[in-house]
Amino acid sequence: MSEDKTPEIVLALEIDDPALADRLAALLGNVAGLRLAAPGEQAAATIVARDPRVMPDDIALTQRELDVLALMAEGASNKMIARRLGISVHTVKFHVGSLLDKLDATGRTDAVAHAARRGVIEL
Amino acid sequence: MSEDKTPEIVLALEIDDPALADRLAALLGNVAGLRLAAPGEQAAATIVARDPRVMPDDIALTQRELDVLALMAEGASNKMIARRLGISVHTVKFHVGSLLDKLDATGRTDAVAHAARRGVIEL
């Protein structure tokens, strides 16, 4: 294939805030070697910005709860979490229960999904 | 406090491909009114690009498996999924089993996490 020396970089915009999106589009429209993607076009990279107003309160999780949550996200069972953290299965259940409560989840799968959505953990 | 009429937009870069990241950083570094974020700095928006090579084969999931997967991601139990899809719990288990197999997961929580990572579902 013919190697273009300066191929354009196609950027997509996924930004909640219309004002920020407009300013970025205006700024990036004048940059040589760079183009904004047409709707539906395949882009090399995407500029994303979540509206911070949608999650005003970051849930207060204790360090131990974060430990348990991280292992839950890896599919670990209570027994495995207990072994990994050097605590008893009962204690793991205790922390899992607190997590379900704080994250308003119905089960461990829901808890991991909620936590990921709110940015508490990274998948 | 001097109120700039044109506050700088801070952009973060999260790009797997080093070459693409370099080119973008070079291009964006010269744009007035725009700045790349320092490591750990809070950014107004983030430029993301997954390396397509890390997931060469999108897993072939059947339509029914996708239905079940979506409900699993919402924390639904097998019983709830069965009711929602109008099928029996046994059939749900059957599809869940296939999902665990195809997604190489140890349980439903792991399956949802893997699927989200690979972009099969959106959390």
Place this chain on the structure above:
DNA sequence: TGCGAAACTGGCCGGGTGGCCAGGGCAGGA
């Protein structure tokens, strides 16, 4: 026409999960 894939259903069972009860230890603030 035969054959495989997909979807669907049933029974069975060991182990995991989540909710409830009860406690103890240990730090920091009122």
Place this chain on the structure above:
DNA sequence: TCCTGCCCTGGCCACCCGGCCAGTTTCGCA
């Protein structure tokens, strides 16, 4: 000092989950 929050542990129990066995229908493809 007492009190609160966090961390830890135990028992008990109903339910869920995942894996195993078995079977059915329907569909498209060779």
